[in-house]
Each structure stands twice: as C-alpha cells, then as structure tokens.
Amino acid sequence: MSLLEVKNISKVYPGLKALDNVSLTVNEGEWVAIMGPSGSGKSTMMNIIGCMDKPTSGEVLLDGVDIAKESNKNLTNIRRDKIGLIFQQFHLVNYLTAVENVMVAQYYHSLPDEKEAMEALGRVGLAERAKHLPSQLSGGEQQRVCVARALINHPQLVLADEPTGNLDETNENIVLDLFRQLHREGTTLIVVTHDPEVAEAAQRTIVLEHGRLVKEIINENFVS
Amino acid sequence: MKRQQMYFRMISASLLRRRSRMLVALLAVTIGATILSGLVTIYYDVPRQMGAQFRSYGANMIFTAAADSDGLTTDQVERASALIDAEDLVGLAPYRYESVRINERPVIAAGTDMAGAQSTSPYWFVTGEWPSGDGEALIGKAVSNTYRLGPGDTLTAQYVPEHAADAEEVEPIERTFKVTGVLDTGGSEEEYLFISLADMAALTGVDDRLDVAELSVSGGQPKLEEYAEAIAAGVPEVTPRLVKRVTQSENTVLKKLQALVLLVTVIVLLLTMICVSTTMMAVVSERRKEIGLRKALGASDNSIIMEFMGEGLLLGGIGGLLGSGLGFAFAQMVSRNVFNSSITFQPLLLPATIVVSILVTGLACLSPVRSATDVDPALVLKGE
Numbered sequence: 001m002s003l004l005e006v007k008n009i010s011k012v013y014p015g016l017k018a019l020d021n022v023s024l025t026v027n028e029g030e031w032v033a034i035m036g037p038s039g040s041g042k043s044t045m046m047n048i049i050g051c052m053d054k055p056t057s058g059e060v061l062l063d064g065v066d067i068a069k070e071s072n073k074n075l076t077n078i079r080r081d082k083i084g085l086i087f088q089q090f091h092l093v094n095y096l097t098a099v100e101n102v103m104v105a106q107y108y109h110s111l112p113d114e115k116e117a118m119e120a121l122g123r124v125g126l127a128e129r130a131k132h133l134p135s136q137l138s139g140g141e142q143q144r145v146c147v148a149r150a151l152i153n154h155p156q157l158v159l160a161d162e163p164t165g166n167l168d169e170t171n172e173n174i175v176l177d178l179f180r181q182l183h184r185e186g187t188t189l190i191v192v193t194h195d196p197e198v199a200e201a202a203q204r205t206i207v208l209e210h211g212r213l214v215k216e217i218i219n220e221n222f223v224s
Numbered sequence: 225m226k227r228q229q230m231y232f233r234m235i236s237a238s239l240l241r242r243r244s245r246m247l248v249a250l251l252a253v254t255i256g257a258t259i260l261s262g263l264v265t266i267y268y269d270v271p272r273q274m275g276a277q278f279r280s281y282g283a284n285m286i287f288t289a290a291a292d293s294d295g296l297t298t299d300q301v302e303r304a305s306a307l308i309d310a311e312d313l314v315g316l317a318p319y320r321y322e323s324v325r326i327n328e329r330p331v332i333a334a335g336t337d338m339a340g341a342q343s344t345s346p347y348w349f350v351t352g353e354w355p356s357g358d359g360e361a362l363i364g365k366a367v368s369n370t371y372r373l374g375p376g377d378t379l380t381a382q383y384v385p386e387h388a389a390d391a392e393e394v395e396p397i398e399r400t401f402k403v404t405g406v407l408d409t410g411g412s413e414e415e416y417l418f419i420s421l422a423d424m425a426a427l428t429g430v431d432d433r434l435d436v437a438e439l440s441v442s443g444g445q446p447k448l449e450e451y452a453e454a455i456a457a458g459v460p461e462v463t464p465r466l467v468k469r470v471t472q473s474e475n476t477v478l479k480k481l482q483a484l485v486l487l488v489t490v491i492v493l494l495l496t497m498i499c500v501s502t503t504m505m506a507v508v509s510e511r512r513k514e515i516g517l518r519k520a521l522g523a524s525d526n527s528i529i530m531e532f533m534g535e536g537l538l539l540g541g542i543g544g545l546l547g548s549g550l551g552f553a554f555a556q557m558v559s560r561n562v563f564n565s566s567i568t569f570q571p572l573l574l575p576a577t578i579v580v581s582i583l584v585t586g587l588a589c590l591s592p593v594r595s596a597t598d599v600d601p602a603l604v605l606k607g608e
C-alpha cells in the first residue's frame with residue numbers, strides 16, 4: 001500500500017524550473033533514496049514531500065491527503081503528526097540538552113515525556129550523553145540525537161536530508177545501521193543523498209537531474 | 225511532564241544558557257527599570273524633599289483673628305495648629321506687636337516664642353545669640369544702629385497703655401532687657417525689638433493676647449489649602465491665610481520639577497523599548513535557523529510567538545525586579561546628594577516596576593517576535 005504518491009509535480013521559480021513533471025510512489029515500510037547532483041531538484045523535492053513547500057502543479061498524496069492543496073497551517077499539522085525530519089546539519093537547539101532536544105518534538109506533537117525521550121536516546125546509544133549540550137557532542141552523536149528526535153513521535157514517514165553528509169565513516173555506518181533497524185521495524189524512509197554508498201543501502205534509488213526523474217534503480221542486493 | 229513545564233524549561237534554558245546575548249537585553253531592561261523606579265520614587269518624594277527646602281524661605285501660612293474677634297489666644301492657635309499633621313508642621317511662631325518707647329522714641333516690640341521664630345524664619349541672621357529666657361531681647365539691625373546697642377548692652381523699654389486718654393498723664397510701664405543679639409533680615413524685622421511673650425505680657429499688663437501666628441508647613445499648595453479649609457471650619461475664631469508668594473512659587477517649581485522628572489521617565493522608557501527591541505531583533509535574526517527548525521518540527525506561529533514573548537516577558541520580570549531594588553538605591557543616592565535627606569521605600573513601587581517592565585518589554589518584543597513567524601521552515605533543509 002502506497003504511503004506517498006507524487007503525481008506529475010512541477011515547481012517553477014522565476015527563471016528556473018526546479019522540478020519538471022516528476023512522479024514517484026513510495027510504499028509503506030519502503031526505503032527509498034533520492035540521488036542527484038547539486039541543482040537537480042533534490043531539496044525542492046524534499047521540501048514538497050516534507051510539507052514545507054507546494055508544487056506549482058501536480059498532486060502529492062501523503063496517506064491519501066493531497067498536501068499540494070492544503071493550507072500552510074494544515075501542512076504544519078501534517079508535518080508534525082506524520083513526518084520525522086533528519087538534517088545534514090543536525091539542527092539541534094544549541095541551548096537545550098540532548099534529551100531536551102528530543103522533548104521539543106514531543107512538545108509540539110503532544111505531551112513531553114522525559115522517560116520516553118530517554119528511551120529514544122537509549123535506542124540510538126546515547127543514554128549516557130542525554131544531559132549534554134550539542135556543543136559537548138560529536139557530529140555523529142548530534143546526528144543520532146537528530147534521529148531520536150525524528151522518531152520520538154512515531155512518524156509514518158522519515159525524511160532524511162544528506163544524513164551522513166557531515167559524518168566520518170564510523171558514524172556513517174552507525175546511522176545507516178539505525179536506518180536498517182528502522183526499516184526492519186516497518187518505518188518508511190526517504191533519504192536524499194549524493195553519496196552512492198548511502199543510496200546503495202536503500203531498497204530503491206531515484207535519480208534526479210535538472211529537475212527530471214532520469215533513473216530508478218532497484219537494489220537487488222538490499223539487505224535489511 | 226506538562227506542556228507548561230516544558231515551556232518554562234525551554235525559555236529558562238534559553239535565558240540561562242545563552243547568557244551573553246540575553247545579558248545585553250537584561251541590562252537594558254534593568255537600567256530602564258532602575259531609572260523608572262528611581263525617578264518615580266523621586267517624583268513622589270520631590271514635594272516632601274522640596275517642601276523641606278522651601279521651608280527655609282519662611283512662613284507659608286498665617287493665622288489672624290476672625291473679623292469679629294478682638295485677637296487671638298494661645299488656646300485658639302494651639303487648637304488650629306493641632307489640625308495640621310505634626311510631621312508637616314515645621315514651625316509655629318506666635319506674635320504680639322505693641323508700640324513701646326526706647327529713649328522716648330517709638331519702636332515696635334514683637335513678643336514671640338524665640339524657638340518658633342527660629343523654626344519659621346531660618347533665614348534670619350543673628351549676630352550674637354538668640355534670647356534664651358525672659359529679660360533678654362533681640363534687636364533689629366536698624367534699632368541697633370539708632371541706639372548704638374549691641375550684644376551685651378541693656379535697654380529700657382517703656383509701654384504706655386493704648387486706652388489712656390492722655391498718654392503723658394499715665395505712668396508708663398518700664399522693663400529693662402539685656403540685648404543678646406542683633407537681627408539682620410534685609411526686611412522690616414530689622415526695625416523691631418523682639419522679646420518673649422511673657423516679657424510682653426509683663427510689659428503691657430495684658431496676658432494671652434496674640435495678633436498673628438506665622439506657620440511653616442511642609443506640603444504643596446493643595447495640601448496647604450486643605451489644612452486652611454479644615455482650620456477655618458474647625459476653629460472659626462482663627463482665619464488661616466496662605467502666604468501666596470511662597471506657596472505659589474513652591475507650587476510652580478514643584479510642578480516644573482515633576483514635569484521634568486516625568487519627561488525623563490518617558491524618554492528612558494522609550495530608550496529601553498528601543499534597546500530591548502533592537503536586542504530582540506538581533507536575537508530573532510541569529511535564531512532564524514532555530515525558528516525554522518521549530519516550525520519544521522510542527523510549531524505553529526502562535527507557539528513561536530509564545531516562546532519568544534515568554535523569553536521577553538521573563539526578561540522584563542527579572543529586569544523589573546532588579547531595577548526596583550537598584551532604583552531605590554539610585555533614588556536614595558540622588559536624595560542624599562541633592563536634598564540631603566533620606567527617602568522611604570514605597571512597597572507598591574516593587575510590583576508596579578515589575579509590571580511596567582514586563583509591559584514595556586512586551587511592547588518592545590512585538591515587532592521582532594512577529595518577524596520570527598515569517599521564517600520559512602525550509603530554511604533548515606538548506607545544507608549550508
């Protein structure tokens with residue numbers, strides 16, 4: 001059953017066509033990678049799927065709701081309730097501890113629960129570092145806090161933008177292992193990356209170039 | 225955990241863990257609150273402070289006998305003056321004037337209470353000593369020059385009763401006084417001979433009769449008018465009058481001074497608002513990514529407004545609390561250096577300063593916080 005259906009979307013900025021008639025379907029529990037060089041439309045695609053932008057034309061059905069037609073307020077609610085975001089720059093609130101950063105996502109979603117947030121950090125192997133500020137954590141640790149924050153509200157879809165872009169190989173493997181674990185648990189993952197190794201970890205890879213979907217690769221050797 | 229607990233945890237963490245930036249804003253609010261609290265304290269204390277200063281310029285209220293009465297008595301003056309709050313009554317000097325003769329030349333003798341005269345007319349300059357008992361006299365500078373008298377000399381005053389048909393046929397009453405001091409005022413008092421009321425009674429043979437009582441009362445014109453009305457109603461034998469040249473000039477100076485303090489207070493509040501607003505603008509600007517992140521995590525515009533306003537209002541509260549204490553110290557310092565006296569702490573000023581600081585900070589934050597809601601959540605996905 002499809003969780004996300006992108007139907008013929010285009011995004012046009014003055015003097016630039018960022019996306020040109022792109023279609024994509026992502027099933028529940030699927031792990032999809034979106035690859036492409038700079039300027040290929042990856043970020044625009046992420047923004048639209050992540051309910052932070054709307055296409056100029058086309059439909060984007062997320063769990064059956066056409067998010068292209070929703071108001072900004074509804075998009076905020078959909079993003080809060082259904083999507084978990086993981087960023088290349090981690091984007092942790094620098095004056096909040098690791099556990100507080102996780103609780104911020106709970107705060108906007110429902111009720112903050114420190115015990116549950118601690119469990120989420122434990123799941124990414126950071127229970128011991130829960131009371132540390134982001135400045136006291138390594139890049140890999142910060143990204144794992146970001147993962148814990150993205151998962152805390154049990155989203156239907158996890159969107160990761162270059163999740164390993166700022167990590168060394170060791171931490172990259174830790175994050176990919178976490179993604180594999182999430183996939184095994186049935187989480188739907190869409191990972192935007194320019195790193196072929198990260199893309200190869202996914203079940204399917206979509207390649208964008210100049211705003212067009214130019215290739216779709218099924219990973220025959222996918223191991224969850 | 226309740227949402228409110230997390231809310232306070234977030235805004236307190238923002239203030240405590242981002243000290244350097246927030247200290248600038250806190251400093252602005254605290255300085256503003258300090259000046260506000262200090263100036264308002266001075267604003268309300270100025271009438272009392274200036275009243276005390278003005279009292280060195282002499283009496284500002286006079287009691288005379290009612291039109292249908294023959295004169296004042298000590299009892300009437302005491303009853304009338306009892307209607308004035310003791311803390312406001314700086315001095316009271318009863319006077320009885322009679323014409324006497326010294327070396328056959330007429331001089332006005334004024335019987336008074338010397339301590340009261342000193343209190344109501346602190347600007348009188350005496351060469352020698354003030355009389356300290358009966359049989360002693362203070363003479364005006366003109367009298368001193370006319371009779372070549374000075375401290376330590378004696379003089380003999382003669383009194384001829386007014387009711388005598390032919391004064392030359394009546395035996396005058398004589399009394400001798402020791403001159404203790406010479407009075408220099410620059411006014412008509414220099415032509416008088418000042419003796420005690422007891423000596424005046426002995427000299428004239430008439431006891432307990434006063435012509436006028438001069439009072440030095442602390443307070444502005446409205447307060448003096450209130451006292452005058454109460455005395456006129458409570459002791460009808462006494463007619464209270466305000467010395468308008470003193471009370472009106474006091475009133476004018478006080479009003480101008482209070483207007484000046486008020487103006488400075490308003491300007492300080494405006495400057496505080498500008499400073500806080502600028503700081504909050506900078507805070508919002510440097511936290512654009514954080515705002516974008518919060519929105520990406522599902523924060524509504526109202527949540528963003530609540531969080532930034534919460535920080536601003538908490539700053540306002542803390543600044544107001546600090547400012548009310550520092551403001552009192554500031555007002556005390558000004559009072560001691562300018563007016564040479566202390567002020568009392570007004571408890572109501574503490575909550576008032578905190579509330580005003582919160583309001584001013586809230587107003588200052590409105591525009592920056594509104595701009596925070598314009599931040600695009602997609603900002604955080606840009607990988608720079």
